[in-house]
Amino acid sequence: MKTTATKLALILATMTSGWAMAAPDLSTTQAPVLSIEDKIVLGRVESVYYQDIEALEGIPFVGKIDTGADTTSMHAEDIKVISNNPKYQGLSDEKLMQTIVDEYGGSASDWWLKEFDNDERNFQGVVSFTLRHPYTGEKIEMERPLTRTSVIRSRTSSTPIYRPVITLPMTIAGKTVNTEVNLTDRSGFSAPILIGKTFLANNAWVMAGYDYLQEQKDAQVIGRRESGSVADVPVDVSISLSNNYSILNAQNIEVDKKANSVSFDLVGKEGAQKRVTYPLVKMLSVSGNEYPMIFVPFKGGKDFEGTIQVYLKDRSKQSTQLRLGLNTLNKNFIVDTGAKGKLEKKKQSFAARMKDKPLVVSPTESLILDGVQLDAEPSFAVNTPLLKVSSFEIIEAKGRDKVEYYLSSDLGNEEKIRKTILRRIKVGDTVRPVVDGEFIVGDRTVTVEFALEALDSDEAISHTLSSVRKPRRRAYW
Incomplete structure (x- = not known):
């Protein structure tokens, strides 16, 4: 049965060890000018x-x-x-x-x-x-x-x-x-x-593809999950690849617009908290709600100490008290997508990490899969890379079953792809066939297993490749 690819969302989870996310322009990702x-x-x-x-x-x-x-x-x-x-x-x-x-x-x-x-x-x-x-x-x-x-x-x-x-x-x-x-x-x-x-x-x-290009060489390597402290209150730290602003857990927030300040209970991990007051930068509108935005001192491990901008929100139901958004990440860090707790170890800069020549990619990446160029988006939510297509058909065969789906080239021509199913994974009520393919990222060619999933009926028609881990500037696997 012929199908048409409507959207490709390849979520590059852990494709290989030692990958990094960086600027979208692959010609300068490894050694930005x-x-x-x-x-x-x-x-x-x-x-x-x-x-x-x-x-x-x-x-x-x-x-x-x-x-x-x-x-x-x-x-x-x-x-x-x-x-x-x-x-x-x-x-x-x-x-x-x-x-x-x-x-x-x-x-x-x-x-x-x-x-x-x-x-x-x-x-x-x-x-x-x-x-x-x-x-x-x-x-x-x-x-x-x-x-x-x-x-x-x-x-x-x-x-x-x-x-x-x-x-x-x-x-x-x-x-x-x-x-x-x-x-x-x-x-x-x-x-x-x-x-x-x-x-x-x-x-x-x-070079419009980068944020904070001039600070990249000194950016510090962090993992996808960290710990640190804000105003001496210990916090667990997570990373967002889709939100620009960082969020700090706060309760009993009181904004004094006349004094241009905000007071709140800074609530950290394991019940640690204290009442603090900071100058109000502005009120940030998010999904119809307004939240106070401030600068706070953040310490991570032994070597990172700086001031970051956050907005205040009750995160008591979340697993971390501080979520770092793209603005903070792009300015200060490069994310080792396969690691945790990097701040607790010896400080490593982007320039030092590049001596090992990891593959550096961006969260808004351009990749080639089996000869077809696709865009990529990052995600921490999956373990197996994921390619979304409009539909696919499983064909029973001797030995191993096959799967057929279609990809569209830049010229709009549809190419039928048939692959051998290596295994199947179950996610909720959905069963995804897993196949492998040849990926070209920058100057690297790797063979990677990835799963197939059919698009929901309300997902837009486009060719989009989504990759794992990090912001508009850089990070690595």
Whole structure:
């Protein structure tokens, strides 16, 4: 009976020992390029530092890299724009910026991009604003000269938006660029900084397949299950491959929006708990519910100690008190998918682990199975790799039974596959035939056993390969 493959979800459980998950681009997974022609290569997210602001020195801020943004943008509070020129007395903020723009050609002219202030114009603009320390909540009052205005035109409104632009040194991967930055409220965004062309131009390349590319070489190896402590409260730690944010077990949560803080009972393993208070970063909306997001100190084993961002939720019914999401994993770790408790052992970096030349793959991987290219997704939920097809047919034969199913090529041609059933496994009420096939991952070719499962009727039609273990950046088996 002819069948059509509608979705391929190959879950690469433990295909071989010593595999790792990494960036989707297989050409750079094993040895990612960190610089080209004296320019740094950035991922789509990197850590950004304000090294000239003493109170924030050494504190990483999340920076989203956007090659389409003309100007770099950063979150700030209490933004105030004034002029010390008596000509503009009584004007401030957007009204002041609009007056200056209109005076020399209007918002449609872009004159401010060629030259803004000079001796003749003598705007004497000053911008005051506040930055907030992400760990302590301390407000840091800042003042900088107005470099120029940023005029943002909208398709839905004839009235442009005016933002003040200052010049501020920003550092990524040791590269400091005196950057033109517009100030705005980015509290609703996941990244407080948007890195645009005012930083990137002539300074960096961008490889969008990675998060925190520049930190990969120093990432620490962890297992799929760990233990550690948050604020000296011992916790069991698990890993999520599908959620961006980390979650910490918390009860009796009290949010004080006026004080911009949150208090809660931090509940660890074996009944350990204590009442703590931390600055509130923001309220995170998840499935229609809002949860407070904060930074907390996390210690893992002997060698890892850092500050991670989590949102608070009651996890008392879960087996672990801390679940690390993709944002934390991508920034700090590489996951050894076949190990547990790696943090309790001698520290091992990604660079050190690569000396053994493990096969490094991504959770959003491109693989070739029996000559057909498929996408892959990671999962910790299965032990035997799983390929989902629209349907399959078991054919009784002497010796060993056979199974037939169809795969579709990139050209849309359907190829009938017939394989010998090696064994069967039962999962709930479902019996899955197990076969083997030749997988090509990067420059490696391996023969691996995998199970077949028919798609549910409501699963979408697509070619998707799902693999095991880890985030958008890296991990290994």
